[in-house]
Amino acid sequence: MDLTEFERLFDKKKYKRHPWEISRKKVLFKLLSDSEIKFPIKRIVDIGGGDAYVINEIFKHNLASEYVTIDTAYTPEIISQLKTNYGENTIHYVQNLADYFKFFPTEENVLFLCMDVLEHLENEDEILQYLTLKNNYFLFAVPAFQSVFSNHDVLLGHYRRYNLKQLEMILTKNQFQILNKGYYFSSLLLVRWFESIFNKNKKASIDNWKATTLKSKLFVGILLLDFAFTQVLQKIGIKIYGLSCYCICKK
Known part of the structure; x- marks a missing residue:
């Protein structure tokens, strides 16, 4: 979840x-379609679901029997607004992992999704300590490379950025078996590098995008061509760095 997502929630x-x-x-x-996961799966849980965009998109594709999204910002008022924005459906909104397991x-x-969440925590164990279940799948994604950490990260509430090796070490330490891994959005890495040098006060975020539809x-x-090119290179053993990195895991 990025904190700025909720600034637009009541003005959809x-x-x-x-x-x-x-x-x-x-x-x-x-990534999911190329994985070993067989869909539809029993349940998909989106940790740090923010304004619930991802889980509602997944819901449309019938990838699971049950859908849950978790975010500490989910107050009764916000849950009510999310249901108004997306329409009534069977998605469950939960405030934290402790309540989920209850x-x-x-x-x-x-399948547990944990995309762009770990960087918001002082200690990753705040989430990883709960994810001990066997015979389940996990997808982790985080922003990459501390060298491009900027005020933009501060604006979004990030404590840090990672490289793929660091993410792997954290996950293997917590007994996750890594099935697939890599970087994506290589073109954005160069853009962010320049921004970290020349535009240290950047305030643009996902909540204030004003460009035309075209x-x-x-x-x-x-970005999708970027991702496709990176995936092809990774399959033949050529590592291309990107602005984000991911690991698909199993326990």
Whole structure:
């Protein structure tokens, strides 16, 4: 979850989805379709679900029998607004992992998504300590490279950025078996590097995107081509760095 997502929640008609959000969603679907996970799965749980965009998009594709999104910002008022924004459906909104495990059976065949969440925590164990279930799948994604950490990260509430080796070490220490890993959005890494040097006071975020629909589609297309190219290179053993890194895991 990025904190700025909730600034637009009660004014849904006036905001546009940032190309990064749309592209990340499409990257997620591609990573899942290429994984060993057999869909539909029993349950999909989106940790740090923010304004619930991702879980509602997943819901449309019938990838699971049950859907849960978890975020500490989910007050009754926000949950009510989310249901108004997306329409009534069977998605469950839960405020934290402790409540999730209280209300839902600890069944096998569950996919936990933890995308752009760990960087918001002082200690990753705040979440990882709960994810001890066997025979379940996990997808972790985090922003990459501390060298491009900037005021933009501070604005979003980030404590740090990672490289893929650091993410792997954290996950293997917590007994996750890594099935697939890599970077994505290589083109954005160079952009962010320049911004970290020349635009240290950047305040633009996903909640204030104002470009035209055509420009947004163009950016989405570029990012998806970027991702496809990176995936091809990774399959033949060529590592390309990117602005984000991910690990698909099992326990």
